[in-house]
Amino acid sequence: MASAVTGNGLPSGCKIFTTIPDILFIPEFIFGGLTWCLVASTRVDPPNPQGWVMFVSIFCFVFTTLWFIIFLGGANQSSVWPGLDTAYHFIAVLFYLSSSVALASVTLYYKNVITQGFYTPILNNTEAQNFKTYQENIAAVVMSYVTMLLYFIHAIFSALRWKSS
Template sequence: MSLATSTRPLPSGLAVLMALPDVLFIPELTFGGLVWILVASSKVPLPPLQGWVMFVSVFCFIMSITLLCLYICGTHKGSSSWVTLDVICQETAALFYFSAAVLEAFTTYVISFSFLDHLTYAQYQENIAAVVFAFLATLVYVVHSMFSLLRWKSS
């Protein structure tokens, strides 16, 4: 896609699902939901670390679904502050998810040495999958924030 498609104002209605930066809400929700499910279903040997991962996945999921619903409903029409809000939300989510992905990777690394005898291999694989999806969610949020910054700059 060309750069010109990312510099249009915020779409509304179902056009949200066709515009380049805003279509990224779908993989954000998918990967974030998978992180949420995987961390919630796994054993939690280090509650403070995985508690942050759980908070980030739930917070970003709710934030993304709320923004998506508001954009589809068209509540942002007539206000220029929504583009700024979009940038702030996407950058905050990217930063939060990066920290959560690093903490989940560290937790999985620690689990592999000290807690593996108490966990089954399937539970360990759940943590590995949570790490992978957390980094994928981070990547999608970073890409979305970059395109949101381009839209903000052009508005």
């Protein structure tokens, strides 16, 4: 693999598949999409934290797709792009961190519903539905934290590339 630093700025075209931070676009798509699908497949209850998780996963998925297309098309050759690349990935890290914590909180709530028999008017599912939602939320929390880690690694390597350019 080529190093993260290219003397001429950011890679474009198929060269993005050979540089360290840019190859992370693919796992970011996969794990971000899995987070989105897992949260969307559960009962979005309570709506506020789960809605934030959905917003973050969809926002980052769409913007990473746009970013990937810009890099693939070669429209990233201006001198401002290394800084924009770093800023975007750090913002994505902050978004995913906040949504991961919110999702973990909801997952703990479901754990309490299952283990201690809490009942709320909002959550009037059967025990089997609550357990299924709890399991899906656990998987979504793991995927969310993995996605956050991928964005963080991408942001660090992008910052190193920006500093050296």
